[in-house]
Amino acid sequence: xxxxxxxxxxxxxxxxxxxxxxxxxxxxxxxxxxxxxxxxxxxxxxxxxxxxxxxxxxxxxxxxxxxxxxxxxxxxxxxxxxxxxxxxxxxxxxxxxxxxxxxxxxxxxxxxxxxxxxxxxxxxxxxxxxxxxxxxxxxxxxxxxxxxxxxxxxxxxxxxxxxxxxxxxxxxxxxxxxxxxxxxxxxxxxxxxxxxxxxxxxxxxxxxxxxxxxxxxxxxxxxxxxxxxxxxxxxxxxxxxxxxxxxxxxxxxxxxxxxxxxxxxxxxxxxxxxxxxxxxxxxxxxxxxxxxxxxxxxxxxxxxxxxxxxxxxxxxxxxxxxxxxxxxxxxxxxxxxxxxxxxxxxxxxxxxxxxxxxxxxxxxxxxxxxxxxxxxxxxxxxxxxxxxxxxxxxxxxxxxxxxxxxxxxxxxxxxxxxxxxxxxxxxxxxxxxxxxxxxxxxxxxxxxxxxxxxxxxxxxxxxxxxxxxxxxxxxxxxxxxxxxxxxxxxxxxxxxx
Amino acid sequence: xxxxxxxxxxxxxxxxxxxxxxxxxxxxxxxxxxxxxxxxxxxxxxxxxxxxxxxxxxxxxxxxxxxxxxxxxxxxxxxxxxxxxxxxxxxxxxxxxxxxxxxxxxxxxxxxxxxxxxxxxxxxxxxxxxxxxxxxxxxxxxxxxxxxxxxxxxxxxxxxxxxxxxxxxxxxxxxxxxxxxxxxxxxxxxxxxxxxxxxxxxxxxxxxxxxxxxxxxxxxxxxxxxxxxxxxxxxxxxxxxxxxxxxxxxxxxxxxxxxxxxxxxxxxxxxxxxxxxxxxxxxxxxxxxxxxxxxxxxxxxxxxxxxxxxxxxxxxxxxxxxxxxxxxxxxxxxxxxxxxxxxxxxxxxxxxxx
Numbered sequence: 001x002x003x004x005x006x007x008x009x010x011x012x013x014x015x016x017x018x019x020x021x022x023x024x025x026x027x028x029x030x031x032x033x034x035x036x037x038x039x040x041x042x043x044x045x046x047x048x049x050x051x052x053x054x055x056x057x058x059x060x061x062x063x064x065x066x067x068x069x070x071x072x073x074x075x076x077x078x079x080x081x082x083x084x085x086x087x088x089x090x091x092x093x094x095x096x097x098x099x100x101x102x103x104x105x106x107x108x109x110x111x112x113x114x115x116x117x118x119x120x121x122x123x124x125x126x127x128x129x130x131x132x133x134x135x136x137x138x139x140x141x142x143x144x145x146x147x148x149x150x151x152x153x154x155x156x157x158x159x160x161x162x163x164x165x166x167x168x169x170x171x172x173x174x175x176x177x178x179x180x181x182x183x184x185x186x187x188x189x190x191x192x193x194x195x196x197x198x199x200x201x202x203x204x205x206x207x208x209x210x211x212x213x214x215x216x217x218x219x220x221x222x223x224x225x226x227x228x229x230x231x232x233x234x235x236x237x238x239x240x241x242x243x244x245x246x247x248x249x250x251x252x253x254x255x256x257x258x259x260x261x262x263x264x265x266x267x268x269x270x271x272x273x274x275x276x277x278x279x280x281x282x283x284x285x286x287x288x289x290x291x292x293x294x295x296x297x298x299x300x301x302x303x304x305x306x307x308x309x310x311x312x313x314x315x316x317x318x319x320x321x322x323x324x325x326x327x328x329x330x331x332x333x334x335x336x337x338x339x340x341x342x343x344x345x346x347x348x349x350x351x352x353x354x355x356x357x358x359x360x361x362x363x364x365x366x367x368x369x370x371x372x373x374x375x376x377x378x379x380x381x382x383x384x385x386x387x388x389x390x391x392x393x394x395x396x397x398x399x400x401x402x403x404x405x406x407x408x409x410x411x412x413x414x415x416x417x418x419x420x421x422x423x424x425x426x427x428x429x430x431x432x433x434x435x436x437x438x439x440x441x442x443x444x445x446x447x448x449x450x451x452x453x454x455x456x457x458x459x460x461x462x463x464x465x466x467x468x469x470x471x472x473x474x475x476x477x478x479x480x481x482x483x484x485x486x487x488x489x490x491x492x493x494x495x496x497x
Numbered sequence: 498x499x500x501x502x503x504x505x506x507x508x509x510x511x512x513x514x515x516x517x518x519x520x521x522x523x524x525x526x527x528x529x530x531x532x533x534x535x536x537x538x539x540x541x542x543x544x545x546x547x548x549x550x551x552x553x554x555x556x557x558x559x560x561x562x563x564x565x566x567x568x569x570x571x572x573x574x575x576x577x578x579x580x581x582x583x584x585x586x587x588x589x590x591x592x593x594x595x596x597x598x599x600x601x602x603x604x605x606x607x608x609x610x611x612x613x614x615x616x617x618x619x620x621x622x623x624x625x626x627x628x629x630x631x632x633x634x635x636x637x638x639x640x641x642x643x644x645x646x647x648x649x650x651x652x653x654x655x656x657x658x659x660x661x662x663x664x665x666x667x668x669x670x671x672x673x674x675x676x677x678x679x680x681x682x683x684x685x686x687x688x689x690x691x692x693x694x695x696x697x698x699x700x701x702x703x704x705x706x707x708x709x710x711x712x713x714x715x716x717x718x719x720x721x722x723x724x725x726x727x728x729x730x731x732x733x734x735x736x737x738x739x740x741x742x743x744x745x746x747x748x749x750x751x752x753x754x755x756x757x758x759x760x761x762x763x764x765x766x767x768x769x770x771x772x773x774x775x776x777x778x779x780x781x782x783x784x785x786x787x788x789x790x791x792x793x794x795x796x797x798x799x800x801x802x803x804x805x806x807x808x809x810x811x812x813x814x815x816x817x818x819x820x821x822x823x824x825x826x827x828x829x830x831x832x833x834x835x836x837x838x839x840x841x842x843x844x845x846x847x848x849x850x851x
């Protein structure tokens with residue numbers, strides 16, 4: 001495995017023995033791993049194509065220990081990579097070769113559920129779904145539901161600003177987290193946000209949410225809970241071509257309907273899902289939309305009637321409304337199983353995460369098909385249609401030499417296409433290590449420099465998760481994809497390698 | 498699209514001021530100059546930087562230059578049956594840039610979200626005069642730090658906003674206004690229950706004698722809610738709520754005494770705040786009329802998990818916003834340094850030290 005870190009990313013001067021000795025003084029004996037065998041499970045996250053062994057793994061079990069580890073690393077100038085459940089799909093929790101991998105997995109307690117005020121205070125290692133499960137007896141839930149919600153942790157959700165299938169109506173993590181307590185790189189404990197709807201000063205919750213572990217280590221999170229909607233309806237609509245399906249999404253929104261969830265799958269995804277879970281999907285459809293409406297029963301019935309007429313007019317040739325909760329679950333089952341379903345038809349797949357303006361969907365799908373043909377790798381599409389977030393899955397076989405490299409390059413081209421049509425290189429998976437080169441396509445030099453300055457305000461020595469999320473200017477110069485601003489050659493002052 | 502782009506001039510002016518160390522006071526329509534501390538410096542007028550740049554109703558996105566009047570946005574959105582859900586106070590004028598820079602939100606805030614929630618992207622000129630773009634025009638975007646939302650409520654101290662992209666939403670089919678004879682805390686607790694039953698609550702305020710409730714949704718939903726909830730139906734619903742939003746109700750009339758704003762966690766017992774009080778946001782935003790002992794009021798708000806701002810009518814040379822805890826002060830100073838190293842943008846508007 002070639003190192004994905006650049007030379008400037010690991011120019012720290014770290015003495016492993018001094019570090020281990022210092023960590024032994026501040027951590028309980030069971031909370032430090034130094035043997036390769038014990039550290040092996042931490043060498044990658046959900047994006048297993050990227051692997052890197054850390055110098056050591058710290059598994060603190062108290063906030064005091066987290067503070068002591070960070071203060072020590074700050075003093076010794078040792079990089080620190082925080083890790084939650086390790087489900088990142090962008091190698092955000094990839095260890096640093098000169099650093100401490102700081103696992104928050106032992107912070108797994110729900111501290112309180114305030115039923116009346118609809119607040120939950122949890123430790124960062126608590127699983128996303130566990131919050132909703134704990135709130136369920138009160139008729140409440142935590143809204144953001146990334147597909148990894150069974151295993152992913154809330155600390156990681158905050159770090160990545162995780163999304164899910166209900167974002168258009170209920171927002172992302174940034175809209176549902178009220179407050180965090182974090183440890184700064186210097187080891188200081190600080191609380192951002194509050195239980196109120198605003199706090200004095202800058203909106204530091206906005207800065208920390210989605211910051212990919214670059215600004216601080218989160219040790220406590222307060223989230224907002226929502227009441228379960230009193231009623232919901234799930235509808236499935238088949239289309240003879242993808243473009244008509246894409247236009248139908250715009251048509252639904254133009255009619256003033258904001259669905260709780262609005263998902264699209266293309267024909268290869270429909271077939272793979274149907275073969276896997278037998279959801280009853282129309283396997284001959286070029287695309288399907290799955291639409292969930294929720295709210296109070298009176299309004300819901302109005303919306304459902306309106307939606308059926310609308311979808312018919314917008315060219316759907318197959319409209320089904322789930323009649324029972326079981327049927328609702330089965331409409332969703334195929335979509336939720338889409339990734340493992342694709343895993344059955346291909347030895348490996350690579351999940352891409354770009355967002356585009358919805359109106360460019362048909363064009364983007366056509367050009368993705370051209371790229372797919374050009375690279376000789378099949379692409380299957382599932383799509384959070386409501387918010388324009390694409391998840392093309394590129395099929396490949398990791399045992400065939402060259403296929404992964406081709407896949408990765410194809411993935412990069414798809415992301416560049418997303419930027420070209422006015423979108424972004426990452427909707428919800430984060431930049432991490434994976435999309436760091438494409439950041440050079442999306443952002444000009446001034447913005448990248450500003451991002452680095454923002455980081456330095458929290459982490460002046462650049463010790464938190466170095467080499468991720470924001471590319472160095474020399475990386476961009478070498479990658480060569482740098483945004484050309486006002487017709488000027490980017491970085492004329494930077495040497496090219 | 499109409500309007501004019503003067504961003505080149507604005508950026509040049511900031512770059513020049515950065516060189517010479519000249520402080521600038523960013524000025525839109527001037528509708529909220531009462532808010533925050535007094536800032537010193539030459540006026541940088543951004544109200545000439547106007548026009549809707551992109552509005553795609555089916556994408557639920559509107560992008561406009563910062564000097565565009567809120568009234569112009571309201572008109573364009575209404576023509577497509579849409580609205581800004583955070584419903585910024587207009588205060589008789591207001592620009593898009595000012596609405597985001599102050600980060601203020603209307604009565605629907607607890608249910609419909611805040612200004613920061615609906616910012617998808619923006620362009621700004623930092624203190625070096627560099628014109629930059631963050632975020633974008635799509636709903637989901639996690640590329641880079643969320644600088645756009647960081648600007649909401651930063652009062653122009655980190656950058657001159659030049660363009661903002663907002664998430665917009667369909668305007669509800671109808672509104673229902675109800676007036677109920679319920680005490681403060683019982684009323685707010687009741688509103689929470691109605692919300693949990695799925696009634697489309699978009700406003701809950703208490704004037705000391707009555708609970709005022711606003712519901713927004715389909716006719717059928719409002720009919721069902723009205724039957725369950727009861728109370729007195731209020732004609733011309735929109736007027737009362739926009740008057741609350743813009744501080745045009747009689748409660749706000751006495752402009753000579755200070756008006757304090759207290760922000761609180763949900764369903765907090767606020768009976769300890771004496772004097773004339775108007776409760777909004779289902780009890781999470783309190784308006785307090787009259788001169789107060791600032792330190793005592795701040796301590797009282799903080800002890801309940803909230804904070805207090807001298808919103809208008811106080812001494813703008815004095816502290817206006819709630820003081821920050823020590824580690825937060827450090828972040829603020831360093832962030833200011835990161836965006837505006839010469840300290841020229843709205844210096845002192847938020848806190849005296851930057």
